[in-house]
Amino acid sequence: GAGVSQTPSNKVTEKGKYVELRCDPISGHTALYWYRQSLGQGPEFLIYFQGTGAADDSGLPNDRFFAVRPEGSVSTLKIQRTERGDSAVYLCASSYRRQGRGELFFGEGSRLTVL
Amino acid sequence: SQELEQSPQSLIVQEGKNLTINCTSSKTLYGLYWYKQKYGEGLIFLMMLQKGGEEKSHEKITAKLDEKKQQSSLHITASQPSHAGIYLCGADGSGAGSYQLTFGKGTKLSVIP
Numbered sequence: 350g351a352g353v354s355q356t357p358s359n360k361v362t363e364k365g366k367y368v369e370l371r372c373d374p375i376s377g378h379t380a381l382y383w384y385r386q387s388l389g390q391g392p393e394f395l396i397y398f399q400g401t402g403a404a405d406d407s408g409l410p411n412d413r414f415f416a417v418r419p420e421g422s423v424s425t426l427k428i429q430r431t432e433r434g435d436s437a438v439y440l441c442a443s444s445y446r447r448q449g450r451g452e453l454f455f456g457e458g459s460r461l462t463v464l
Numbered sequence: 465s466q467e468l469e470q471s472p473q474s475l476i477v478q479e480g481k482n483l484t485i486n487c488t489s490s491k492t493l494y495g496l497y498w499y500k501q502k503y504g505e506g507l508i509f510l511m512m513l514q515k516g517g518e519e520k521s522h523e524k525i526t527a528k529l530d531e532k533k534q535q536s537s538l539h540i541t542a543s544q545p546s547h548a549g550i551y552l553c554g555a556d557g558s559g560a561g562s563y564q565l566t567f568g569k570g571t572k573l574s575v576i577p
Contacts, residue, residue: 391569392565394566455508458506
């Protein structure tokens with residue numbers, strides 16, 4: 350079956366622009382996670398969805414970042430007024446049940462470059 | 465907050481050699497995950513350890529969680545070029561099946577044929 354799909358794979362934008370990154374999880378996975386990975390670093394947690402609701406958004410760095418999952422499947426990470434420091438690979442992961450009792454399945458990531 | 469330190473940061477080995485990567489936590493580990501990442505690809509799950517003293521193996525890769533649950537090691541036997549990549553340890557530090565994994569910075573492994 351298909352894995353976690355993320356689009357676009359690469360996005361180059363100018364400072365101040367708005368960006369949307371999409372994640373299509375594995376079918377049937379109720380939990381969805383967004384992580385951000387900067388060069389030379391491990392992934393950092395951003396937000397976790399259980400179904401349609403954001404169960405924990407404590408990792409979002411500021412109010413320019415927002416994520417939705419309106420139907421409990423596809424999720425979109427939205428970044429307003431992008432800054433150069435937002436440049437990173439944004440990873441989406443899904444799991445059948447809450448992490449800690451199973452593995453996370455990661456997508457290949459969306460590489461965001463802010464010029 | 466929990467921090468994970470991985471050592472070494474990078475490693476170059478000759479094909480066929482054994483190697484060990486370590487992951488040390490600043491706090492008790494309630495769940496320790498090992499992932500592998502190749503450039504341009506997502507993280508691939510390798511193993512999960514939860515109990516002190518637990519050891520798991522998959523093909524030529526063995527991971528252990530020490531008794532005190534603050535350190536894990538990943539051992540590769542008879543390395544192959546296919547083992548090359550970045551190995552990341554991730555920790556669940558809350559004991560409640562947390563969804564917030566904290567990751568180390570990774571160990572970059574190169575295997576020379």
